[in-house]
Amino acid sequence: MTIKAHERYSRQVLFPGIGAHGQEHLSSSRVAIVGCGATGSALSSLLARAGVGFLRIIDRDYVEPSNLQRQVLFDETDAAESLPKAVAAARKIRSFNSDITVEERVADLTPENCAELLGNVQLIMDGTDNFETRYLINDFAVSQSIPWIYTAAVGSYGVAMNILPGETACLACVFPDSPTGIVETCDTSGILNSAVNLVASISATEALKLLVGAKDKLRRTLLSYDVWTNDHAEVSARRPRPDCRCCAEHNFVHLAGDGRPHITLCGRNSVQIHERHRPVNFAELTSKLSPHGTVRHNDFVLKFFREPYEMTLFPDGRAIIKGTTDTAIARSLYARFVGS
Numbered sequence: 001m002t003i004k005a006h007e008r009y010s011r012q013v014l015f016p017g018i019g020a021h022g023q024e025h026l027s028s029s030r031v032a033i034v035g036c037g038a039t040g041s042a043l044s045s046l047l048a049r050a051g052v053g054f055l056r057i058i059d060r061d062y063v064e065p066s067n068l069q070r071q072v073l074f075d076e077t078d079a080a081e082s083l084p085k086a087v088a089a090a091r092k093i094r095s096f097n098s099d100i101t102v103e104e105r106v107a108d109l110t111p112e113n114c115a116e117l118l119g120n121v122q123l124i125m126d127g128t129d130n131f132e133t134r135y136l137i138n139d140f141a142v143s144q145s146i147p148w149i150y151t152a153a154v155g156s157y158g159v160a161m162n163i164l165p166g167e168t169a170c171l172a173c174v175f176p177d178s179p180t181g182i183v184e185t186c187d188t189s190g191i192l193n194s195a196v197n198l199v200a201s202i203s204a205t206e207a208l209k210l211l212v213g214a215k216d217k218l219r220r221t222l223l224s225y226d227v228w229t230n231d232h233a234e235v236s237a238r239r240p241r242p243d244c245r246c247c248a249e250h251n252f253v254h255l256a257g258d259g260r261p262h263i264t265l266c267g268r269n270s271v272q273i274h275e276r277h278r279p280v281n282f283a284e285l286t287s288k289l290s291p292h293g294t295v296r297h298n299d300f301v302l303k304f305f306r307e308p309y310e311m312t313l314f315p316d317g318r319a320i321i322k323g324t325t326d327t328a329i330a331r332s333l334y335a336r337f338v339g340s
């Protein structure tokens with residue numbers, strides 16, 4: 001231990017809501033954070049600095065220059081190396097708190113790996129940017145009675161809600177179906193970093209309350225706050241909806257993975273392919289691809305540039321193809337250069 005715990009956490013222990021006892025609870029707590037972009041970075045940073053003893057950071061993506069405006073755990077070197085966000089986040093956290101355990105998982109959360117990635121934790125934090133993954137977290141969390149905290153930010157507003165299975169409303173109680181039509185995303189509407197940090201701070205504080213056992217202090221509403229217009233609203237989420245598919249009927253359709261595509265759009269003009277687990281050898285693939293475009297790799301990702309496309313491949317064979325939203329083009333590029 002580089003800094004004694006009582007010194008590191010002294011100012012937090014002084015706060016009566018935490019105290020020495022609460023700090024001990026935090027150090028023995030286990031939390032999973034799904035998605036380590038803007039909200040996930042801020043949540044991870046706050047919980048790691050607060051002394052949550054075990055953090056599992058799950059993210060499918062890699063660091064890019066456009067992330068640096070708001071994703072507080074990353075720096076220019078991470079973007080230059082296209083480091084997976086989970087790897088870069090864990091490195092950064094270890095540099096400011098070596099007393100806690102951080103487990104990085106470079107993966108897309110799916111029905112198949114949900115139990116492994118989200119098991120054995122007391123709390124799940126949402127740092128994702130899409131409803132598909134949030135419904136999956138919700139199904140898993142409700143089925144296993146694990147609390148989770150929904151956190152989202154886009155444009156100038158943030159939204160947060162605590163989900164305590166068996167007590168409060170779940171995500172499907174409030175949003176029975178995924179929003180349809182044009183859904184705003186950070187890629188289409190932009191995002192203010194202050195909206196991210198506001199809502200992440202609110203959710204991280206709710207996490208601390210839950211982990212130290214201050215359940216009476218937990219907010220039981222869906223909260224939204226716009227930092228630009230100053231509009232804010234709260235909707236009660238105190239009780240589950242009696243006809244909720246998820247928490248009343250226990251119909252976990254997202255966990256069952258019915259009809260879940262293995263090729264998905266993932267924002268910013270990209271398609272993700274994760275059709276099967278196919279370990280790839282980066283050195284072999286580099287020599288195979290060199291005649292066809294620019295290739296470079298490190299231990300974590302292989303990048304293949306072939307105008308107008310850019311393929312990022314992970315060691316398990318998952319790929320993100322940038323430069324198209326046409327899944328057929330992405331699939332044929334993958335088949336041609338990686339294998340069908």
Ligand SMILES: [Zn+2]
Binds near residue numbers: 171244245
């Ligand atoms: Zn529900």
